[in-house]
Structure formats: structure tokens, C-alpha cells
Amino acid sequence: MSNDHELRVSKIRHGTVIDHVRAGQALNVLAILGIDGGDGEEVSVGINVPSDRLARKDIVKVEDRELSQDEVDVLSLIAPDASINIVREYEVVEKHRVERPDAVEGVLSCPNPGCITTGGEPVTSQFEVLEDGVRCAYCGTITREEIASLIDT
Amino acid sequence: MRHEHLITSKQLSRADIETVLDHAAAIDADPEIVAGRHAGTLLGLLFFEPSTRTKMSFETAMKRLGGDVVDMGSVDSSSVKKGETLADTVRVIDGYTDALVLRHPKQGAATMASEFVDVPLLNAGDGAGHHPTQTLLDLYTIRENAGLDDLTIGIMGDLKYGRTVHSLAYALTNFDAHQHFISPQSLRLPREVVYDLHQAGDGAGVREHETLEEILPSLDVLYVTRIQRERFPDENEYQQIAGEYQIDLETLSVAGDELTVMHPLPRVDEIASEIDDTEYAAYFEQAHNGVPVRMALLDLLLESNGGDTGE
Numbered sequence: 146m147s148n149d150h151e152l153r154v155s156k157i158r159h160g161t162v163i164d165h166v167r168a169g170q171a172l173n174v175l176a177i178l179g180i181d182g183g184d185g186e187e188v189s190v191g192i193n194v195p196s197d198r199l200a201r202k203d204i205v206k207v208e209d210r211e212l213s214q215d216e217v218d219v220l221s222l223i224a225p226d227a228s229i230n231i232v233r234e235y236e237v238v239e240k241h242r243v244e245r246p247d248a249v250e251g252v253l254s255c256p257n258p259g260c261i262t263t264g265g266e267p268v269t270s271q272f273e274v275l276e277d278g279v280r281c282a283y284c285g286t287i288t289r290e291e292i293a294s295l296i297d298t
Numbered sequence: 299m300r301h302e303h304l305i306t307s308k309q310l311s312r313a314d315i316e317t318v319l320d321h322a323a324a325i326d327a328d329p330e331i332v333a334g335r336h337a338g339t340l341l342g343l344l345f346f347e348p349s350t351r352t353k354m355s356f357e358t359a360m361k362r363l364g365g366d367v368v369d370m371g372s373v374d375s376s377s378v379k380k381g382e383t384l385a386d387t388v389r390v391i392d393g394y395t396d397a398l399v400l401r402h403p404k405q406g407a408a409t410m411a412s413e414f415v416d417v418p419l420l421n422a423g424d425g426a427g428h429h430p431t432q433t434l435l436d437l438y439t440i441r442e443n444a445g446l447d448d449l450t451i452g453i454m455g456d457l458k459y460g461r462t463v464h465s466l467a468y469a470l471t472n473f474d475a476h477q478h479f480i481s482p483q484s485l486r487l488p489r490e491v492v493y494d495l496h497q498a499g500d501g502a503g504v505r506e507h508e509t510l511e512e513i514l515p516s517l518d519v520l521y522v523t524r525i526q527r528e529r530f531p532d533e534n535e536y537q538q539i540a541g542e543y544q545i546d547l548e549t550l551s552v553a554g555d556e557l558t559v560m561h562p563l564p565r566v567d568e569i570a571s572e573i574d575d576t577e578y579a580a581y582f583e584q585a586h587n588g589v590p591v592r593m594a595l596l597d598l599l600l601e602s603n604g605g606d607t608g609e
Binding site: 257259260261262263264265266267268280281282283284285286287 | 383384385402403404405406407409410413424425426427488489490493494
């Protein structure tokens, strides 16, 4: 079974493997990381692959890039179960779970059209991270579902 | 009381509120105690939305304290018309004045604006968000008429977009108040407000209803707001529910004798004029209270932020 997985998503030499992403969120993970292939990044993505822990999961492998803690924190909003594996010379040298930050800045757009952050002002979006959602620091709007749709791409 | 800016009533502790209300009561009893106290102080009025009571009561309050106001005027006659951002506007006027009062149609406008100014900024209404100075005069009126502890209050109307409602609900969590929210389903309190009320540990004191009838006999205060016809995509839907949220003497026949009826105004048809001359009506008194309360607030804020009190 694991060989089968490896065939689906090939090993990387250097970089980051983001494993145990909730099924269907892989492309949003790439959006959060600002990866669209335009800069020549080498990315492998597995979507809806079998998982013992999640039944189905997504997996993202990014060649030649090690994620910063800020990036990992933000990932936690849409992939709270994810594990981050830093790979060097095909070996996992670091492995850790994501942790939810208290706040994120400049990553999400407020869904409230009446919010000042949607009005062309020189303001960076800020969201407080709640136990089960996020809250705009300016207008107070709480979003619990579809946080991925708020990602500022 | 020491706050750089007043953005939301969530900032206010019970002690803060009582300090303002006590000072307002003293000013109400004898306006001379603060007359001329802030001579030379300039208050900037930035109203990006129409306002009568809030704007004029701030202007009156500042002038009665011996200071003066500079007024941006209407949006149509300002640089906003040329596309200037709010951030730029407040940065400029910040340099002219000792304090700013801002009303803006966008939620969170006051929070953002406060990041760009050095002088105290008072939120005079930000879209459907907050209106903390209205709340202070509401609390003053409630205290005068019914007291603030062991209070049972019904708040009825457009609870979704009503910024005065949100601010009042937050402030009342400082007191032993039972809050009943009465509205059509489509205009219920925003979930973030309900979340905050529960976070404040006031979940047990908050109830939501669709009709006034069941709760009216137990109320000490009924706070009515306008159900805005323009919020309904379908006129028929509005017509169906509108009557449920209008009160007249017949409606109040089951109310307690001591009921106080309030409204932040302007009203349209939600309170029949036949109530105006009864003991129930406190809405014009409520509007008049805007001046002593805003005098008290300005006096305390300007003093705590190093203003010249002339003493």
C-alpha cells in the first residue's frame, strides 16, 4: 500500500512534505503558501489518497523549500491535523504537527462586504484565531466554515 | 477612566461606565461645574454618514465645555469625493484638532482610523458595528428610569444591523441584566455578538424571541429600534412582519406600569405617537441626555489624555 502511495506522490530530495492535510484542501494549502507554479517551483500533490488516520487525506510535497513557522501556523487554519516533514537528502530530518496561532495577518480577506478592510484603505487584514474559526479584528465577523474561501490569493 | 480611544462599549468596565454616568449626572444637575473647562480645545467632527442627534449633541457638548468644533461637512463637499482614503483624512485632521469624532458606514472604520491618529478618537457609529457613546446615554437613561441592576430589558427590532443594539448588549453584561432580544428570524443578533455575550459569561441572561407578547409583561425597559424596510428584498415579507414590531397603547396594555420605552431615534412608525405623552415614553429624554453624557465623556477623556482643564 505504501509503495502505491509513493508511486502516486514521488519522494523529494530537499524540501517540505505536508502530510495529513484534510481531503480536498491541498490546493488551498498551495494558495496559502503562494505557490502557483509561476516561479518554477516543483510541487507534487496527492488528493483524496487513503489514510489510516483521516480515511482520506491530501498530501503536498514542495521541492527546495522549507516552510517558515508563520507559514505553518497559517496552514493550521485549514489543515489542523497536518504534519510537516522537512526533508534533506531524501531523509525526514524534522517532523512536527501544526499549531494554531492566536492571530494571522495579511493572509485572509474578510467576507463582510461592509468591513473597512474591503474598502481600499491602507490596512492589512488581521484575524483572531478562535477554537473553531477566525474573527476579523476590524469588524468582528466570525467565519467558522469555509475559511479556505477567505484566503487572500 | 483612561482610554486613548473609545471604539466599542466592550472596552468599558462597570467602573468606567459609572464614572461617566456619575459625572454626567453632576453636569446635568449643574452644568456650571464644567463650563469653560476646555477653552481652546478643538474637536474634529468627521461624519461620513448623515447624523442629527449624535453630531449636534457632540457639537453642543464641546461648546458647553468651552471648546469648539471643526466639521468636515458632508462627504460630497470633502476630499473624500476626490477618492481620499479614510486613513489619509483622519491623519490630516488629527493634526488640526485635540480629539476626533468619527461616523462611517463601514464596520471597523473607527478601529482602523484609530491606528492612524495620535489624538483620542471616539466612534460615533461604524456601519452595523458599534456606537458606544449612544450606549452611554442609553445607560444613563436606563439608570435614571429603571436602575441598572436586576434589570429586565427587551431589545426589539433590527438586531442584525443595529449598532446601538450591539453596543448596549455588550455594556449591559457589566450589570445584573436579563436581556431579551425580539426580532424576526432574518434580523436576529449577529452570531459574533451572541458569541461575545456568551464569552462575557452572560449566556444565561440572554434570550431570543420572535414576538414581544410573551415577554412584555416582565420588562422594566423596552428598547425599540427601527425595522428597516430596505433590508427586506421582498416588500410582502416586510409587510407581514412589520406589524409585529410596532407598538401602540393597545400593545402596552399588558405591560407593567413602570415600563420605560426607549428608542435611539429616528423612529418612523414603530412607536405610535399616542405613547409620546405617557409615562412610558423616555425616548426624547434619552436624546436630550446625549449632551450631558457626551460632555462628561469628553471632559474625562480630554483630562485623562493631558488636555488643559483650565485649572
